[in-house]
Amino acid sequence: MSRLTREEAAAGIRRGELLLVLIVATGIGILSMNMVLPSLPGMADEFGVGYNAVQYVLTVFLFALSFAQLVYGSLSDRFGRRPVMIAGFVVFIAGSLLCAVAWSLPVLLVGRFIQGAGGCAGMVLGRAILRDLYDRDRAASLLGYVTMSMVLAPMLGPAIGGGFEETLGWRAGIFSVAAVAAGVLVLVWLRLPETHYNRGVSTGFLNQFRSFTVLARSPVFLCYAGTMSCTTGTFFAFLGAAPFIVIEVMGRGPGEFGLWAMMIAFGYMIGNFVTGRYAERVGTRRMIFYGILVSLVGTAILLALARFGPAIPIVLFAPMMLVTFSNGLVMASAVTSSVSVRPDLAGAASGLGGFLQIGTGAIATIVVGLAHDGTAVPMALIILAFALGAAGCFALAVRYPDPVETPIH
Template sequence: MMSDRRIERPRSPHIVTLVMATATGALAMNVFLPSLPSIARHFETDNAVAQLVVSLYLAATAGLQLLIGPASDRYGRRPVMLSCLVVFLIGTVASLFVTTIELLLACRVLQAFAAAGMVLSRAIIRDTVGTDEAASKIGYVTMGMALVPMIGPVIGGFLDEWYGWQSTFVLTLVFGLTAFTIVYLDLNETNHAPTPSMLAQFRSYPELATSRRFWAYTMTAAFTSGAFFAFLGGGPYVSTEILGLKPSGYGLYFMLISLGYMGGNFISARFARRFGINRMMLAGNVIVATGMIVSLLLFSSGFVHALSLFGPAMLLGFGNGMTLPSANAGIVSVRPHLAGSASGLGGAMQIGGGAALSVIAGLLLSPDSGAQPLILVMLVSSCLALCATLYGMHIDRTEGPLPGSDTD
């Protein structure tokens, strides 16, 4: 069988193009978080309703990925990416003029179309390079994109104080317009073998669902990111109610996780081609599990301090940064002709599973529980990710590695 590195591939867009496309959705998710109380006051609603601006966006993102991926396999990456960015821009502009919280929530659903950047960047990379090189390029993309959740809330907080909550949506609009322009000018069509119909693409989901490799990579990604989502669900409560941190203190400590994630992305980008995606996932999951064990031992020994949580959580970010680029490269490489569908289905399962773990982590915490329930959820999730990786390596030993993955 011919190695997919010898197949003539379409021209790859510049890495900055993919970073901008991917970061658009991340900015829309993070930049306005400090403005949630202001949004609640502006629309005279309670905080629980204002929080729907976050949860509804996540739900819409998960659902849209199931449509965006197949649509790109049918109609091409470029038209679907540009169309979704246009819908995102319409929703962002409309959010500046809404008069009710219900209309703002509707605008957030439109903004969720920015998920195309995340879904299609992975498929575009897989269209243009082989499996291990895809993990490397995805690592570079996510490393650049990781800057947004690290600094977005900080910028959003200052904008809210100076100009009001609408200013964060103005920033999002400017960023989105810039991303659209760059994508329009640089992104060529990379899907040179479109499928005959959308119905055929939805029929492809059983083909993916019956692939043991697809499940191994998807479960690795879902449980790896699930540990991080669990932290998002329970970390703020532990920080404020148990550790006594102010929101600003939480934001500063959270930068440790983002820095760790960028570091893991850098390692993935540099070494995925040399060591292969399975070894990168294995090492990343071991690092995450080790960090959670250290955190659990620190709290159980009476070291109730912010660094007992955020120090090991930096290893969580680092391990995620190593694991997720390789897992996502594997997801879109199981059936290369269905890369868009695989990226959409895998991404939806990652976000859906991670959101469920965030809810579980939040429910287990109380003023008397300490931080241990949160850490245990994160540890269990990382161990399940490790098991999924080992299962994928077992498949490779029995069936042979993926084409283009010569070092696994």
């Protein structure tokens, strides 16, 4: 059995147990986000609305997810990680139950908003908890394992949701998510200790948002937040355009697209695994540096194949798997670097960084839709642009002193 660090002993939890709690708490929100996707046509029929209207089931969730991250980070800096995590799961369970009994689409949308607002608690606070207990490099290493749940959940969510849709119905699927979340809540209540003891003393909810002003004035935070946001943009730009290109342009079925899509999720998972194994040894800045190099190579290959290669899925998914592998190398280290700028504001930094990530991803899907011309070339160009943006942000970040390690020259 591994020896506990001083921080782990003070918190009263072992590393493996902590990782288990954070992995499950992080994955449940992502699982619920896309588990309903196979059920959208059935929901449209049940509620008597068009498919365009029922797509807001996903949009509302993402909207709540992005803005709730700002709230959770700040509140956890003020009141502590544990009580805010517990409150988030209570909100998530309430929203899930409302979704499961929804008698109309507006009620379902309200439930999804509540569900999304609660579901991001684990995503935001998991990052801050690791940074509370560990130095930056070790936190990045452990975060690599935690964020693998954010890959497995999107891979498993549609399959699980489709199984429920074909057997017991989508409501049973949402009830099952609520039941799992209740189990996670009990686990958090019993085993997750408080890890943040340098809490603020100010009162008033609006005071919590002053942290964002402090962070927004920090060039180092903005550079690392820009690095992870542009890295996220490469992924969402692909998701925004690839379904249409593969299904409509290449004439492949939705099921085949789903199988190909597992390649990019697998690439990201392997990248996170490598981060988990080597980030502490290599260092966060070098991990980001290597990841960006791989991303630039992958996006260049994607552009070349999109322009000159045959119209088959492998020419898109093979280089994109390389890009998502690089994302796995970059993300955990960029996240921990951003929350290390002001450790006393780690929760706010995690929330603001997550908000910028999701916002950038949303912008990427809009831009790639506007640029679409029936080929994969505009998508590849936009993905390359985001990769260059990440490289530029990181190049600016290493110009500033790093209290943890020597910058790359």
